[in-house]
Amino acid sequence: MEHDNCDPASRPSTRDRLITVTCELLEFQGYHATGLNEILATSESPKGSLYHHFPNGKEELTIAAISKVGTAVLERIRDSLSPENGPAHATVPAFIRDISMNVERSGYRTGGPITTVALEAAASSKALRTACAEIYREWQLAVERALIASGSNQSEAESVATSIIARIEGGIIMARCERSRRPLDAIADELEQDLACRAKEKQK
Template sequence: MLPVMSLRKPAPATATPGDRPGTRDRILDASAELFGRQGFTGTGIKSILAASEAPFGSLYHFFPGGKDELGAASIRRSGIGYRQLVEAFFVPGEGGVVDVVGATTAFFTGAAEMIASTDYADACPIATIALEIASVSEPMREAAAEAFESWLTVLQSAFATAGVGQVRSRELAVELFCAIEGAFLLSRTLRSPDPIRIAGLAAASSVADALRSS
């Protein structure tokens, strides 16, 4: 059974239930959105604070390291949020077995809907900043690497649980990651959901092949 959910970001983990998220969380949420859309250097601190409806002084209170610390924290938080999203599609409930082919299809379909519904603005919250800082800031690069690895681990485990060998499961996870990230890039640039649809069909087919060979 596939989860009935969209690809929208889940509510902040540390938010008080039923209450408005704290200032720190609002800053991190706004950062993730703006960094993903306009990049790290392309997003000014003032824009972030305006979008967060946060007081100016709060930024350096919560992130004494300034913009770099905020960038790393934002990447880590987005990494957790997106990992939970992948888990919602690929990790079974208690004792259940996941239809990994269906989960793959559902994930790409959800991604295509989300990107189109945000006018091709919101896709991967980390990819933009990751390309910008991979050769510039080692702390932020490491945060992005950990985030990506955590997604790969979830996928790999799902495939392995479904019967695919360990090595092939890892490869499959990497293939799926590359397909969706490349499709995000092409989709945002062309302003079309087609690349995600095409990449999704190919990914599901690869997963099905791997299952058959196991």
């Protein structure tokens, strides 16, 4: 029952390779377009190992993969929006511009690591759907905390945080379609004004 990395000097364990490769392929192409054989070939693992580590097959492997990227993104959110980096009305737009840069750098092939899965699987798999919902919730709560630390009240922070996550998800979709940073950069600009306006309002 050893699920962590193996000897750090050698290649990662089969289990870790499977998860890592699945993360990447899901982000590029989504759930149904990513075949188990492709995952197997890319990670150089035999099919027997996959069903040894993930007895419930594709669904279980996918949940492991999106949980991993979900947590990684959560940590990026916490780091970027940490109060020591400044007030939320500065850190949030900067965070979105950073995402914009990364999406561009990937040739508009990545971004929104769980979005495609969320939409594709929402219909067919309850387990996948709730896994995605939980990740979105964690992200939202992290943003919420940053807003509260910058002076928002609970109720405002909740709706604004939800709206920020939604803006990012939607902006990534538009940017990938358009193959342009424009949508994400426009959202960063708009959000900067929005948050500034709210902060100013509060001073009165």
